[in-house]
Amino acid sequence: MICKKIPDFDLLKIADSGQCFRMNPLPGGAYSVIARGRYLEITALGENRFQFSCTENEFGEIWAHYFDLSADYSRIRDKIPSYDHFLHQAVDYGWGMRILNQDPWEMTISFIISQRKSIPAIKTAIESLCTKFGDKKVSEGKEYFCFPSPESLTGLACSDIKCCALGYRDKYILRAAQSVQSGDIRFELLRDMDEESARTTLKSLYGVGEKVANCILLFGLHHTNAFPEDTWINRIVDAEYGGIFPKSLYDGYLGIIQQYMFYFGRSNAYRQKAPLNSPGCSTVLIS
DNA sequence: CTCCAGGGGCGTA
């Protein structure tokens, strides 16, 4: 057990931001995280203080990076034009969220599963896959399952993972594992590629298109300029930006902007409301 | 019951 003072760090927002699927609230208010083959509990103590159920060494080697604690998000606010009321409110609403540094293999499978599923359904499916094919470990008496390695899925047939109820995505997942085994894709090399090369490589996987590739780039390879465009983002861009989002304003951290948009756009604080931006506010710059 | 969900492959024009 260690205690850390961390400004601009909100466990609820991170857990509910749709970028990770294995961070959940525990009874009593703490959160559990299963990642990197480890189990962690975090408790918010108030006044920017947090208790982590790990050693100082593990925190420094694993979790500080995982939660992107060295990044400074505050400069983002300054770049938003004053007339973009939606984005100002979105950043305020999501303040304290972080773009996590997650495992790219886990992100690949997780976001393949995500297609045409709600976030609760994605979590259910991932837990099922972990329970059946992940390594079982024990942390202080608590049993948990790691995310399945590529090796643990190679050689399986669709009938073998039918029990996970992944639907038509089962073949995508198995072929991704095969692509790792055959060497068609090597995740350790993706880290050294530029964004565009990594995107092209990821899209060569069967079942990985533009949107899923961008999620892997953003959440698994920390390319903070990747901009996943899903149904929610498209809905927001249509309602608030006349169908065209001014991406060029946010070069370098477009993905972080996207995450604030996603989190706020899905919230009850925003839904059912009239658009916050005035019509044409974003197209002024283009014409 | 109905409807939709952090999409993508594939065939067609």
Added chain:
DNA sequence: TACGCCCATGGA
């Protein structure tokens, strides 16, 4: 390139 269709299943 652009569009329509289908995919399988769980939540709400």
